[in-house]
Amino acid sequence: MQKIVFVGAGAMAEAIIQGWIEQEVIEANNIYVTNRSNFERLDYLSTKYNVEVLQNKDQLIDADLIVLVVKPKDGKSAMKAIKPYIAENTPILTVMAGIAMDTVSDILGKRSIARVMPNTSATIGMSASGIAFNEYVTEKQKKQFMKMLDAIGIVIEVEEDKLHAVTALSGSGPAYLYYMMEAFEKAGTEFGLPKETVRKLMVQTIAGSAAMLDRVKEEPNELRRKVTSPGGTTEAGIRALEDHQFSEAIFECIKSAEARSRELAKSE
Ligand SMILES: NC(=O)C1=CN([C@@H]2O[C@H](COP(=O)(O)OP(=O)(O)OC[C@H]3O[C@@H](n4cnc5c(N)ncnc54)[C@H](OP(=O)(O)O)[C@@H]3O)[C@@H](O)[C@H]2O)C=CC1
Numbered sequence: 018m019q020k021i022v023f024v025g026a027g028a029m030a031e032a033i034i035q036g037w038i039e040q041e042v043i044e045a046n047n048i049y050v051t052n053r054s055n056f057e058r059l060d061y062l063s064t065k066y067n068v069e070v071l072q073n074k075d076q077l078i079d080a081d082l083i084v085l086v087v088k089p090k091d092g093k094s095a096m097k098a099i100k101p102y103i104a105e106n107t108p109i110l111t112v113m114a115g116i117a118m119d120t121v122s123d124i125l126g127k128r129s130i131a132r133v134m135p136n137t138s139a140t141i142g143m144s145a146s147g148i149a150f151n152e153y154v155t156e157k158q159k160k161q162f163m164k165m166l167d168a169i170g171i172v173i174e175v176e177e178d179k180l181h182a183v184t185a186l187s188g189s190g191p192a193y194l195y196y197m198m199e200a201f202e203k204a205g206t207e208f209g210l211p212k213e214t215v216r217k218l219m220v221q222t223i224a225g226s227a228a229m230l231d232r233v234k235e236e237p238n239e240l241r242r243k244v245t246s247p248g249g250t251t252e253a254g255i256r257a258l259e260d261h262q263f264s265e266a267i268f269e270c271i272k273s274a275e276a277r278s279r280e281l282a283k284s285e
C-alpha cells in the first residue's frame with residue numbers, strides 16, 4: 018500500500034492510524050488525513066503521527082485505498098464530496114456504522130468495497146473487528162484487507178447483515194466494559210480502597226479472565242463454577258446480580274445496540 022487517505026479524522030480514524038503505524042502496516046508519510054472543517058484536529062494528527070494532511074481533493078486521484086470513517090449521518094455528503102476526485106477503481110474501506118456497501122457503491126460507483134466494524138482498541142493493536150466484502154473484492158485484495166485488520170487486532174469475516182450484531186457486541190463493546198469499570202471503581206472506593214488500587218485489581222482481573230477463556234478452552238459457566246464456593250462470597254455476589262436481572266440487562270443492551278445499527282442503516 019503506497020498511499021492511504023482517511024476521509025474523517027476523529028476517534029476511530031486515530032485508533033486505526035496509530036495501530037497501522039505502530040504495527041508497521043504503512044509508513045506514516047503515506048497516510049493522508051482530511052475532515053470537514055476542524056483544521057486543528059488535522060494539525061494534531063500530523064504533529065503526533067507524522068501523517069500528511071490532504072491539501073486539496075486532487076490528491077485523492079492516486080490513492081491506493083480510501084478509508085471512510087465519518088459518522089453515519091455524514092456518510093453521504095462525505096462520499097458525494099470526494100466522488101468527482103477519486104479514480105474509478107480505488108478500493109474503499111468503510112468504517113461507518115450501519116451504512117451498507119450498496120449505499121457506498123450507489124454513490125461512489127461499482128468498485129471493491131470492504132466494510133469493517135473495528136473498535137477503539139485498534140490503538141494498541143487489540144481491536145476485535147468484523148469485516149464483509151462486496152463482490153468486486155478480489156482474493157488478493159481480501160487477503161490484503163484481512164492482513165491490515167489483523168495487524169490491529171483480530172478480524173473475522175461475516176455476512177454483511179451480521180455486522181449489525183458485531184457492532185452491538187464488539188464495536189460498542191469497549192464502552193460497556195469501561196462503564197462496568199466505572200461501576201467497579203465506584204463500589205470499590207465506597208468500601209474503602211483507593212481508586213488506583215481498585216483499577217489495578219480490576220484491570221488485571223478482567224485481563225486474566227479474558228486470557229483464561231482464550232487459553233484454557235473451558236466454557237464460561239465452568240470457569241465461573243470453579244470460582245464459586247458453596248455458601249461463599251462469589252455465590253452471594255452472583256445472587257445479587259441475578260436479583261438485579263444482570264443477564265436480562267446484557268441481552269437488552271445488545272438488542273438495543275443491534276436495533277439502533279439497523280435503524281441507522283435505514284435512515285441513511
Ligand atoms: N468510535 C468508535 O468506537 C467506533 C466508531 N466507528 C464508526 O467510525 C465512524 C467515525 O466515528 P468516530 O471516529 O467515533 O467519529 P468522530 O466524530 O470522532 O469523527 C468524525 C470525523 O468525520 C469528519 N467528517 C464529518 N463530515 C465529513 C465530511 N463531509 N467530509 C470529511 N470528513 C467529515 C469529522 O470532521 P470535523 O471534525 O471537521 O467535522 C471528524 O473528523 C462512525 O461511522 C462510527 O460509527 C466504528 C467502530 C467503533
Ligand SMILES: O=C(O)[C@@H]1CCC=N1
Pocket residue numbers: 114184188189
Ligand atoms: O456508537 C457508535 O455508533 C459507534 C459504532 C460502534 C462504536 N461506536
